[in-house]
Amino acid sequence: MKPAYCLIAAAFFFALVGADPCRAQTLTGSVASADEGAMEGVLVSAQNEGSPITVTVVSDGAGRFRFPDGRLSPGHYALRIRATGYELDGPQSAELGGATADIAIKLRKASDLAAQLTNTEWFTSMPGTAEQKRPLIECMSCHTFARIVRSTYDADAFVPVLKRMAQYANNTTQARVQWRVAARDVNDESVRKLAAYLATVNLSRGTTWNYELQTLPRPKGRATHVVVTEYDLPRQTIAPHDVRTDRDGKVWYSDFVENFLGELDPKTGALKEYPIPVSKAAFPAGTLDLEADGNGNLWLALMFQTGLARFDMTSKTFKIFPLPGDLNDDAMQQSMVMPGSANADGEVWTNDVARQSIMRLDLKTGAYERIDPFAFLAKGHTHAPYGMAADPDNNLYFMDFGGEAIGRVDAKTLAPTIFPTPTEKSRPRRTTLDDQGRLWFTEFAANKLALFDIKAEAFREWDVPTPHTYPYDVFRDRNGELWSGGMASDHVLRFNPQSGMSVEYLLPRPTNIRRVFVDNSTHPVTFWAGNNHGAEILRLEPLD
Amino acid sequence: MAFNRRWLSVASIAVAAVVMMAAAPPVRSGGVNFGDDSDSNDGPSYFGFVRDGDGSPVGGARVTAAPQAGGSLVTRSNSMGIYKIPGFAKEIDPKTVGISCAKDGYTQSNVLRRGQADAKDPVEVDCTLQKQ
Numbered sequence: 001m002k003p004a005y006c007l008i009a010a011a012f013f014f015a016l017v018g019a020d021p022c023r024a025q026t027l028t029g030s031v032a033s034a035d036e037g038a039m040e041g042v043l044v045s046a047q048n049e050g051s052p053i054t055v056t057v058v059s060d061g062a063g064r065f066r067f068p069d070g071r072l073s074p075g076h077y078a079l080r081i082r083a084t085g086y087e088l089d090g091p092q093s094a095e096l097g098g099a100t101a102d103i104a105i106k107l108r109k110a111s112d113l114a115a116q117l118t119n120t121e122w123f124t125s126m127p128g129t130a131e132q133k134r135p136l137i138e139c140m141s142c143h144t145f146a147r148i149v150r151s152t153y154d155a156d157a158f159v160p161v162l163k164r165m166a167q168y169a170n171n172t173t174q175a176r177v178q179w180r181v182a183a184r185d186v187n188d189e190s191v192r193k194l195a196a197y198l199a200t201v202n203l204s205r206g207t208t209w210n211y212e213l214q215t216l217p218r219p220k221g222r223a224t225h226v227v228v229t230e231y232d233l234p235r236q237t238i239a240p241h242d243v244r245t246d247r248d249g250k251v252w253y254s255d256f257v258e259n260f261l262g263e264l265d266p267k268t269g270a271l272k273e274y275p276i277p278v279s280k281a282a283f284p285a286g287t288l289d290l291e292a293d294g295n296g297n298l299w300l301a302l303m304f305q306t307g308l309a310r311f312d313m314t315s316k317t318f319k320i321f322p323l324p325g326d327l328n329d330d331a332m333q334q335s336m337v338m339p340g341s342a343n344a345d346g347e348v349w350t351n352d353v354a355r356q357s358i359m360r361l362d363l364k365t366g367a368y369e370r371i372d373p374f375a376f377l378a379k380g381h382t383h384a385p386y387g388m389a390a391d392p393d394n395n396l397y398f399m400d401f402g403g404e405a406i407g408r409v410d411a412k413t414l415a416p417t418i419f420p421t422p423t424e425k426s427r428p429r430r431t432t433l434d435d436q437g438r439l440w441f442t443e444f445a446a447n448k449l450a451l452f453d454i455k456a457e458a459f460r461e462w463d464v465p466t467p468h469t470y471p472y473d474v475f476r477d478r479n480g481e482l483w484s485g486g487m488a489s490d491h492v493l494r495f496n497p498q499s500g501m502s503v504e505y506l507l508p509r510p511t512n513i514r515r516v517f518v519d520n521s522t523h524p525v526t527f528w529a530g531n532n533h534g535a536e537i538l539r540l541e542p543l544d
Numbered sequence: 545m546a547f548n549r550r551w552l553s554v555a556s557i558a559v560a561a562v563v564m565m566a567a568a569p570p571v572r573s574g575g576v577n578f579g580d581d582s583d584s585n586d587g588p589s590y591f592g593f594v595r596d597g598d599g600s601p602v603g604g605a606r607v608t609a610a611p612q613a614g615g616s617l618v619t620r621s622n623s624m625g626i627y628k629i630p631g632f633a634k635e636i637d638p639k640t641v642g643i644s645c646a647k648d649g650y651t652q653s654n655v656l657r658r659g660q661a662d663a664k665d666p667v668e669v670d671c672t673l674q675k676q
Contacts, residue, residue: 373615375614375615376611376613376614376615376633376636377615377617377630377633378586378630378631378632379634380586415614415615415616416614416615417615417616417618418615419619420630422620457606458620
């Protein structure tokens with residue numbers, strides 16, 4: 001409708017029905033509780049009946065919220081909220097017709113505060129030393145801390161539980177438990193030490209916890225200026241791990257526990273799944289790293305199915321690069337792939353998780369070669385080549401997730417160089433290389449974001465504002481801001497390394513984030529990630 | 545000047561003691577094995593001082609340790625000119641590990657390798673960088 005006509009029509013409509021035809025219908029309202037009155041920082045989510053899409057906004061300083069115009073079509077919407085310490089008293093739903101609906105949401109005190117705590121909040125609440133708590137950062141890979149703190153095992157009973165869990169594949173979720181075929185050695189003393197600690201923080205000694213439950217503050221200010229869209233995936237077993245958009249705006253993800261590559265249309269929520277050929281039926285299914293090569297095709301690391309897969313974006317077909325039989329034993333696992341600079345020399349990088357080494361695929365011959373970048377280092381230390389990036393000459397940079405270093409493998413000589421991070425026990429996890437030759441990466445165990453300048457061979461590190469966040473990945477957007485998420489806090493971190501200013505956006509549901517991605521083609525930029533344990537794709541749009 | 549030398553010597557011993565403790569291989573999380581790493585197979589660690597021609601510490605110098613057998617490890621000296629490097633594989637003879645230092649605006653003029661009383665002791669290698 002043109003502005004002049006619109007103004008005339010608006011005058012009539014206002015006079016007749018009190019509605020503004022120039023603005024699409026939307027949902028607005030207020031949030032209040034008996035204890036606090038108007039409440040800032042309450043997440044209000046609306047899901048149209050039968051739709052896989054849920055939209056969430058956050059109440060402002062006056063307790064008001066407004067869904068973006070035109071985002072919600074007419075229908076019957078289920079409502080939910082997130083505000084730690086509270087639950088929704090009503091209304092539970094809202095009808096949205098042709099006009100804007102305004103509702104007053106009332107909250108009441110939560111009957112079970114513990115059920116609302118994030119892993120970060122449990123970490124903060126539990127007594128114990130950093131050394132005692134450190135092993136728990138592994139638990140988040142498969143489940144939340146609710147399973148631990150609500151258990152009633154004493155130390156002895158915990159031991160077989162921990163030993164059993166060590167035999168699960170790392171691509172295990174509660175919706176799909178997968179066993180390793182090759183058994184893993186477990187250190188008895190370490191297990192007993194951890195079991196003894198866990199028995200002090202669970203319900204083995206009473207019906208409630210003997211420590212105060214600590215919660216993070218609700219969002220306020222800039223952290224409320226956001227719209228979050230969740231796309232439900234059709235099976236609870238789908239575990240989106242790495243997520244990225246293509247040039248057409250479609251969203252692609254790797255499924256951590258099933259052999260599919262997923263393609264989501266964010267306009268409709270429609271999903272296509274491309275089955276990946278199963279090569280080892282008795283082994284855990286699923287893929288991890290999803291990367292694009294220089295031709296725009298996607299590559300997947302096939303985990304326990306082993307080898308690599310290339311997905312042709314035009315023909316929508318896979319080409320599998322299998323490992324030869326002598327390498328393809330029961331423990332073999334590829335979690336990472338780096339095809340980004342394969343056009344330089346026809347080589348694609350990957351890893352061999354079981355042997356803590358790097359592998360390289362020759363695209364012409366299909367042959368793999370193995371490089372042990374830690375051969376000259378002391379034995380007996382854990383190393384694990386993980387997140388990867390390649391410079392334009394296809395020299396490899398990798399994160400030593402088991403240790404505390406970044407590694408480089410020269411593309412021509414295969415000579416390794418190890419760069420220890422300034423912080424010990426940092427466990428660098430995922431990384432991206434920007435166009436200025438800077439590796440942005442997370443120091444998972446050190447709770448830091450970090451930068452490694454590959455020309456200057458120099459590090460910078462920044463503490464993540466909230467302790468026990470354990471960032472999994474970081475992505476630098478076109479404005480120079482860093483975006484990060486992880487498995488602990490249910491927050492997305494936006495951090496400006498120039499100013500040190502940060503915003504932490506709370507997410508509507510418990511969210512286990514792995515790889516993060518920022519679409520720089522939108523204004524403002526758009527953040528994407530998967531909820532690995534929640535069978536959903538997540539879009540976060542900052543409003544500033 | 546004699547005072548300065550004595551002070552430097554005492555300071556070196558004190559700092560060396562701290563570095564020897566700090567340079568011990570760190571205990572790292574053992575992942576899902578819930579375990580700690582073992583340092584029983586480590587060779588000796590390395591540490592040293594990077595100074596300029598006047599004996600002043602040079603911070604931010606790039607220190608490379610490269611065993612002849614292959615591979616290299618790169619770290620930086622801190623604001624006191626101290627660097628530390630964890631031990632390499634036990635089979636690597638420390639005498640075959642080359643240490644070199646570099647920084648923009650400087651030229652390496654000397655590398656001094658001090659003797660070990662015991663093969664398990666940390667190896668001290670000091671660098672002198674001359675301003676260009």
